Structures are given as structure tokens and as C-alpha cells.
Amino acid sequence: MPVIMGTAGHIDHGKTTLIKALTGIDCDRLAEEKKRGITIELGFAFMDLPGGTRLGVIDVPGHERFVKNMVAGAAGIDFVTLVIAADEGVMPQTREHLDICTLLGVETGVVALTKCDMVDEDWLAMVTEDVRGVLAGTFLADAPIFPVSSHTGAGLPELRVALSELADTFAPKRRSDLARLPIDRVFTLRGHGTVVTGTLIAGSFAVGDDVRLFPTDKRSKIRSLQSHGETVEVSPAGRRTAVNLAGLEVEDIERGEVLALPGTLFPDTVWEVELLCLASAPRGIKHRTEVHLHHGTREILARVHLLDRDKLEPGETAVCQLRFPEPMAGVHGDRVVIRSGAPLRTMAGGRVLTPMARKLKRHTEETSALLAELAATTGTALVALQLRRAGTEGLGFARLMTLTDLESKALDKALASLCDKGGAALTDREGKEGRHYVHGDTVAALATSLAEFMAAYHKREPLKLGVSRSELASTWGKALSPKLFHLMVERLLRAGKLATEGDVIRLPDHKVSLASDQAKLRGILLAAYQKGGLTPPNIKDILEPLDLTFKEAQPVYKVLQDEGLIIKAQENMYFCAAAIKALIEKVQAYYAAGATDMGPAEFRELTGLSRKFLIALLEYLDKDKITVRVGDKRQLRKR
Known part of the structure; x- marks a missing residue:
């Protein structure tokens, strides 16, 4: 399975030099980067490991001014190589990059102590001990530390072996469906046209696929694909991928947009997110605070709406709503990073629970219970929860794909189970977003409502046998889709709770009562x-x-x-x-x-x-x- 490694660490600690020593590829491609001697943009390389695995590599900038670029790269990695210069030790961006990787859900990696040829053994031992202390309590607490020198080659063979073992044994959690490529580069290639690149974080793309840009929904078709410099017919999840797009110019596309298949993403301006405020944050996050949100390769201003408190203190976790000035395309389980405005600093992050949410009332028991349920619910129970929240509008299969942590086969199974047990009902087999469902409680509530409506109608119109189907649809059923209205009437007819004579519908025990x-x-x-x-x-x-x-x-x-x-x-x-x-x-x-x-x-x-x-x-x-x-x-x- 394809695996992506990313670097992390302070500026001038030798990340790019280390990658060149390991792969032979110089990730600094910009003239300004070479002139200033620092990494500004993301760099990309690959390494063929002894076991036959081709390891994708993302090199990130270390300067604090380019943390947003670092986040864009880190959002697509499976494990990290934390780079720390032996002559300087742990520095501010070392800690911030480590925090960012934690918030993005990175769970494993290695540590490279670079420039070990510039210090003596006592200093190296002291720095190693200090690094181990800083990493205590983090996901790298037990990670191996490799003293290396990109100049002399010392320690590089051992680091390669460790990376190979990690890549061969690592099993990244990726969806096989819902193909998505957050775009980190857009450029024109002579003779080919517009090309976008990114890490394919789920699903796969094939030459000839119809694709869309989200959130703009601009249309295109894949002319050709490249991965790690090779032309391919299909690119799977976990690969650095270059996509040659038809019918779009460079100016039509922005970094941060997401390339996906048509009808698979549903951009919205309100998300529900389980947010952790870092214990190291200098201050908490108040209700309605404006923040810089990083999701995939996109950065956008957002407001944090705290629903069960007025302030999220450092070290606390809460489910909140993020509200955006324009729609954002996300999927349940995505990771986000939040940075404060002034000064720019990573403060919080977490996972997306609902990428299409409705605004909720603050400080109510109902909202608090819902937030707790959202944070704790997965699988079939999450499908049921989102259907219940959708009410009479219900949800299509495609929308449920983005709202749950289930792939298509598992979602099929979950919905079948819910329908069998009365927890859901299929209202439309060929909806715009695939099969359409409503929650079983919604069906029960509608059945009660319809029976009450008919009883009130008979009481009001005792001399009428009943109400015509069209009149019933335009009164009681006016807020329902035609398919849901039909489902409810037919269900009650089959259950004997309604009766029909021609086009007239009535309660079974109703008889015209004359004076x-x-x-x-x-x-x-x-x-x-x-x-x-x-x-x-x-x-x-x-x-x-x-x-x-x-x-x-x-x-x-x-x-x-x-x-x-x-x-x-x-x-x-x-x-x-x-x-x-x-x-x-x-x-x-x-x-x-x-x-x-x-x-x-x-x-x-x-x-x-x-x-x-x-x-x-x-x-x-x-x-x-x-x-x-x-x-x-x-x-x-x-x-």
C-alpha cells in the first residue's frame, strides 16, 4: 500500500538536505528558495526502499512565516520524520510542528538528529536526552532517534532501514472510495495544459474520469496522470499525484480546492468539530473568536461557536461549530488545525464530525446531549444519528458517505440493518444523491401526525367520506417530498390504519354521520x-x-x-x-x-x-x- 512520509522541524535544521541525501532529489525548486537558502513551498520526492515499496516524501518549510504551507503538506502524510539539528536542539517550530502533526492525527514516525558531525559525543548525548524529554507524552515518545549527517553520510543507512521497516509494516487508514485530492500546486505544462498536484488521500483516479473542483463545482476530465514522475492509468490513495485537467486554465483553479468525483462532496458553511485546545496554548478560545482554519491544503478564516460553554481553555476538548464565510468541502473524520490571528500560532485542532451542519442553540440540554452523542458515535449508530437529525428531509446515500466513517459496502450493510429493524426507511430508490432514506422515528412521527390530521378532518367535515389524495398532499403533506408522502400513505393503507375508496382517503372506522x-x-x-x-x-x-x-x-x-x-x-x-x-x-x-x-x-x-x-x-x-x-x-x- 502506498505510504507518504513528511518532514517536520525548525528552519535550517536540515530537512531538505536530509531528503536530498536519502533520495537524491532536491526539493527546493524555486529560485527564491535557492537564493535565500530556505524552504518556502512544499517539496516532493520519493524513495525506493529495499522491500520494494516506493515511499512518497513531502518536505515542508520550517520558517514560522510558512507554517500554513507546512500544514498543507502535513495534512497528507502517514508518518513523520521529525528533524532536529544536533547543534541547536529543540526550537520553537520543532514544538509547533510536533503539535500540528498531533492535531492532524499522525500517530508514528522517527526522529533524525541532523548535523551530528558538528558536535561532540557529550553534546550529542545531552541533546538526545533533551529531545527524549520533549517527546515524552507525545506520539513520538517511543520513536527511535537517529543521529545523522547529510554531509558525511553517517547514520543514513540505519535511518533508511528504519524508514523501510516502518513503511513496510505501516497500514494507513484510508477509504477506498470517495476519491479526494486536496490541491497544493497548480501550473501549466507545455504541450499538456493545466496540471494540479496533491496527495490522493482517499479513493483513486483513472484517466478519463469526469471530475469536479470543490467547493466551486467546476467541471473537468482527467487527461493523464503521473505519480512520482511516472505516467500511470490509475493512481490509488496514498500517492503523490499530478493530474492533467481538460477544459480548465490555471486561473480557474486555486490551491486549497479539492479535486473529486461528481456528486461526492457537499460544501457547507457550518461544520461541527471535536476541538482540542492545546495545553501549550497561551490562552483559551472564546465563543465567536475568529481564527485561521487549516483543512487539507486550504486556509480560511472561521469563527468558533462554542455551544456548551463560553471559553475553551488550554487542554480542554469540546464539540463546537465552525462557521465559514464561504462553503467548505469536508468529510467526517477529516482533521483541522486552528491558528490564532495575532500573533499567528497553532492553538487547537481536531476532527470533523459533521461537514454539513445546521446552526444549534447554545446552552440547551438538547444541544449538549447531541454534542456528546456526536463525539462518541460511529458506524451504524452514526448513520442513524445523522438520519434522525435530517428529519423529514432525509439523506441520500452520497451525502451519508460524507457524514459517516463508513465506506460504501459498510454503509449499504448499515442501512439494510436499520431498515430491517425499523430504524430507517427507504423513500426513493433513484434519488439525485442515490438511494434516499429517513429515520424510523421520523416515519413513526409522520404516521401519528397523519392519523391526527385525518381525525381532525373527519371531525371538521363529518359529511365528507374523506379527503382526496391530491388535497391531502397539498395540506398535510405540503412539506414532504412526493416520494415520502406516497410512502406514508401506502404504509398506513397496508397497515389498515387508513382506508381508500377511489381517490378518497379516510380513517377505517369513519362513517358519514348525518343528523x-x-x-x-x-x-x-x-x-x-x-x-x-x-x-x-x-x-x-x-x-x-x-x-x-x-x-x-x-x-x-x-x-x-x-x-x-x-x-x-x-x-x-x-x-x-x-x-x-x-x-x-x-x-x-x-x-x-x-x-x-x-x-x-x-x-x-x-x-x-x-x-x-x-x-x-x-x-x-x-x-x-x-x-x-x-x-x-x-x-x-x-x-
């Missing part, structure tokens, strides 16, 4: 229309003897319609539903006997109706899609 006078009117109306058949009485003739207006009787008419006993053919013209059914059968038999069309005359002969009812019924048959009008004739609609 005694309305029940009496229902009987009168039904009898009148059953008797009238296809020649029903005028509404006025029915209601005038009862001293009722149509407005007063209309609710009872609606009940009869909902019950499927009468049909409204035209305004103020109703027919007995059974008579209409018999008519439709007669019309279908007419066509089945060989007729191809039917005009008003044929319809009159078939039914014996007067023009008053004839035209209304012909138009109703068209509206009910039994027939279709062609000129003055009707043909049987082909279904």
Missing part, C-alpha cells in the same frame, strides 16, 4: 333519483316541497356522491349511479354488436331519452372516458 333531518333528506333524495333513473327530477321540484334551498341540501348531495349512489353529470343535474352503470353496459353492448360510431340520433334510439338528458349523458360518457367525440359522432374509447 336526523339530514338522514331523512338523504332517503328522500336517493328514492327520487332511483325512481327517476335516466330521467331524474329537477332539483327544484324535489326541494321546494321540503322548503329547502340547494345550498342547504348540498352536503347531503355530497354524501350520496361520496357513497357512490348518485353521479353528477352536469351542474345541478344528478343521476342514479345504478342507472348510469346500466347505461354504460348498454352502450358497450351497442359497440360490441358491430357499430363503429354513434350520433345523437342513434343514442336517442338506444335510450329513448329527450334532448335535455341526451346531451348531458353523451358529454358525461366522454368525460368518464367511455366514449370519445369525433366530429358529431362518438366512438368507443380504446382503453
